[in-house]
Amino acid sequence: MKEFGYSLSPSSRVDLDKVDKSKQNRLFALEPGFKKCMSCGSCSATCSAGNYTDVSLRRAISYIQNGQDQLAVNMLRNCMLCGKCLIICPRGINTRNLIRNILNVYGEKQI
Amino acid sequence: MNINGKKKIWSEYQKEIPEDHYFYVRSCIRQNFFPASEKLFLEIVRERLSLDFFETEHHTTCGGIAYHSDTIPQETVMTIVARQFALMTEAGYKNYVASCITSFGLYTEILDTWHHFPELESKIRDYLWKTTKREFQKPEYLAHASDVVYKLRNKIASQAKYKLVNKDTGEPLKVVEHIGCHYSKMFPSKGVGGAEYPYVLTGMIEAWGGEIVDYPERRHCCGFGFRQYLVQANRGYSISNTHKKFESMAPFKPDMIITNCPGCPYFLDRWQYVIKEMEGKTYGENGEGIPVFTYEEVAGLVLGYDPWYLGMQMHQTAVEPLLDKIGIKYNKEEKYLL
Numbered sequence: 001m002k003e004f005g006y007s008l009s010p011s012s013r014v015d016l017d018k019v020d021k022s023k024q025n026r027l028f029a030l031e032p033g034f035k036k037c038m039s040c041g042s043c044s045a046t047c048s049a050g051n052y053t054d055v056s057l058r059r060a061i062s063y064i065q066n067g068q069d070q071l072a073v074n075m076l077r078n079c080m081l082c083g084k085c086l087i088i089c090p091r092g093i094n095t096r097n098l099i100r101n102i103l104n105v106y107g108e109k110q111i
Numbered sequence: 112m113n114i115n116g117k118k119k120i121w122s123e124y125q126k127e128i129p130e131d132h133y134f135y136v137r138s139c140i141r142q143n144f145f146p147a148s149e150k151l152f153l154e155i156v157r158e159r160l161s162l163d164f165f166e167t168e169h170h171t172t173c174g175g176i177a178y179h180s181d182t183i184p185q186e187t188v189m190t191i192v193a194r195q196f197a198l199m200t201e202a203g204y205k206n207y208v209a210s211c212i213t214s215f216g217l218y219t220e221i222l223d224t225w226h227h228f229p230e231l232e233s234k235i236r237d238y239l240w241k242t243t244k245r246e247f248q249k250p251e252y253l254a255h256a257s258d259v260v261y262k263l264r265n266k267i268a269s270q271a272k273y274k275l276v277n278k279d280t281g282e283p284l285k286v287v288e289h290i291g292c293h294y295s296k297m298f299p300s301k302g303v304g305g306a307e308y309p310y311v312l313t314g315m316i317e318a319w320g321g322e323i324v325d326y327p328e329r330r331h332c333c334g335f336g337f338r339q340y341l342v343q344a345n346r347g348y349s350i351s352n353t354h355k356k357f358e359s360m361a362p363f364k365p366d367m368i369i370t371n372c373p374g375c376p377y378f379l380d381r382w383q384y385v386i387k388e389m390e391g392k393t394y395g396e397n398g399e400g401i402p403v404f405t406y407e408e409v410a411g412l413v414l415g416y417d418p419w420y421l422g423m424q425m426h427q428t429a430v431e432p433l434l435d436k437i438g439i440k441y442n443k444e445e446k447y448l449l
Contacts, residue, residue, distance in 0.1 A: 002388045006346040011355050013328070 010056035019067030023105050027064070030101040037061050043085035043095055051077040057085055057095060060102065069106040076102055114291040116243055124305035128253055128262040131165045134204035135253055136195060138211030139172040140217055141373040141405075147422035148407040152256055155410060165373035170195055171379075175293075178272065185224075186235065194238045197247035198429075201282050209251035212372035215255040216293025219301050220298040222249060223334045255294060257371035257406050261303055261311045261386050272415030274320030277366075283322035284366040287401070288312035288377040289379065291372025292332050306330075312369050319413045326357035335374030350389075357394045357401075364396075368403040368434050379403045381427045400428035411441055413441060419445055 028034055037058075044056040055078045063072035076099050086093040125285045137149050156162045173195060174188035177340030199207055209215045225232035234281070239245055260267070275284045290309040297300025304310030313323050339345045356379070370376040371432055380403040389401070393403045404412075404428065411421045412434075418441045434441055 004342055004385060004389070006350065006352050008386075008389060010348055011351070011358065012408070013355055013359070015327075101418040 014066045014068065014104060015082045016067060023069065027101055027105045030105070031094060031098045034061065034064075034094075034098055035093070036093050037090040042088045042090060046088045047085045048082055048084060049078050049080050055079055057099065057106065060099075064102065065107075073104060077107075078089060121225070123307060124299070124303065124310070125319060126258075126301070126303055126418075128254055128258045128303075129206050130162065130262055131261075132204060133165070133206045133208040133254070133259070134199040134202055134250075135166040135256070136170050136173070136209050136214065137166070138209075138214060138373045138411055139176065141210060142421070143162060143311070144373060144377045144425075145405050145408065146425065147411075147420065148405045149189070151411045151416070151421060152210070152260070152407045154257070155267070155407070155414065156263070157159075159270060159414065160263060163209070165204060167198055167202060170198055171213040173217055175211070175217040176337070177286045177361075178217065179213060180285060180341055183336065183426045185264050186231075186239075187237070188217065189221050189231070189235045190238045193220060193235050193247055194245060194299070196249060197239065197245035198441055199250060200246070204247070205251040206254065206332045207252070208254045208256055208317065210256045212291030213256060213374075215253070216291075216300075218250075218253055219298045222253065222297065246256055257294075257311050257315075257409065260410060261314050264315045267410050267414065268318045268320075271319060271413040273413050273437050274438055275316065275409075275413065275437065276320045277436050279395060279436075280435045281293050284433075284436070285324050285364060286316045286321040287324050287326070287329075287360050287368045288367050289333060289370045289372075289411040290330075291370070294371065310408060312371055316369060319357050319409070324360065324363045324365050325441060326360045326363050327350070328356045331356050331359075331371070331384070333372070333375040335378050340374075340378070349378065350382050350415060350416075353378055354386055357383070357386065360401075361394045365401055366436065367409075368401055371406050372406055376403045384427050387445065395428075399432050402426065402428050402430045402433045404430075412437070415439075417441065419448070 014056065039058055039062065041058045044050055044058045047055055049055045054074055060072040060075050079099050081096055081099065083096045089095055130331040135153065141148060153164055156164050171191065174183060174191040178185065180189040209218060275286065276282065277284060290312060295306045295309055299306035302309055302311065316323055332352050334349040335357040336349060368379055370379065393400055396434040406423050418430060418434055418439065424446045
């Protein structure tokens with residue numbers, strides 16, 4: 001291979017037609033509140049773990065919607081399930097249940 | 112994808128384009144990248160269609176390449192543009208047509224800025240007078256050269272020798288159209304079809320017999336991006352953009368790409384070679400690349416000009432497979448003789 005002094009970056013493109021929706025549908029059934037999220041970010045703003053580690057429920061939901069579920073799982077592993085996000089959520093989503101079910105549906109271990 | 116819905120929206124973003132009496136300004140880089148395109152444009156409008164297009168050897172770069180590379184301030188570029196307008200005024204023209212997309216975007220941006228900040232326009236008029244003793248009128252109409260070809264597309268089609276059709280199957284060629292970002296992403300109302308549904312090249316392709324490919328990254332930048340390319344360390348961003356577009360269009364198996372910007376045909380053409388060297392991947396048929404053309408070159412091809420007269424020997428990606436597919440006659444031996 002010729003050396004040009006620069007290289008290709010991996011593409012961030014997501015082809016939603018190729019995303020397996022079966023796990024998403026299971027998650028919707030387990031926590032219907034998932035669909036109510038309006039990405040306001042209140043959960044991320046109040047997150048205790050987010051002050052010290054890379055946790056953001058808003059971003060995790062966005063990852064799931066884009067089919068990038070492993071990014072969501074890796075991020076939510078740092079969640080302490082303290083439930084502050086549950087108190088602050090203006091849409092009344094059971095965020096703790098949502099996080100548990102994201103990890104159960106997409107993660108390797110059941111919690 | 113709902114094509115009928117798109118066509119309906121496209122039809123709502125049309126603009127009036129005068130057909131005749133233009134002051135024409137060339138691009139500073141197109142003449143190096145695709146040297147025959149501008150000459151051909153003038154030849155088609157003047158000789159084939161008997162229209163009045165004036166150009167002067169006294170015009171310069173618009174300064175857009177330096178402005179978008181962050182090397183000169185806006186007031187400097189405005190004074191350069193004011194001088195171009197002065198040349199148009201002195202020549203007695205009111206319609207201004209630019210060959211370059213970035214020039215077109217820059218002129219649009221400057222006219223809009225002067226509209227909102229008239230004191231800045233007065234300041235630039237003062238600068239121009241002090242430096243060159245010239246005065247200017249603003250153009251009554253500003254067009255990009257592809258707007259004019261779009262307007263004249265049916266007249267060109269009526270004189271066409273070839274159609275964008277596969278001679279063996281009779282099927283229309285599948286064409287990817289790529290619009291330069293500075294055409295209508297900054298000022299959507301100034302481009303045919305707005306920012307989301309530019310119709311300027313689609314209209315040409317449909318009139319000349321081809322079929323447009325609608326693919327996911329259709330509106331993505333070609334990757335030039337000025338600073339992304341001009342600084343060598345940033346070129347990874349540039350080629351990654353182009354790579355993303357090719358990956359997106361590849362499943363639709365396009366026969367050719369048509370563009371209306373100086374940078375886009377250059378990068379879509381040249382980066383195919385670099386991607387081949389880096390990844391060993393090509394996107395056309397039989398291990399070939401996808402040939403990339405300017406709209407003037409495509410107009411020249413359908414009108415029956417010799418491909419080597421159109422400068423196609425300057426392309427990195429070979430055009431011969433496409434010429435064979437359309438049935439265009441050319442002499443292989445003469446490729447590098449002109």
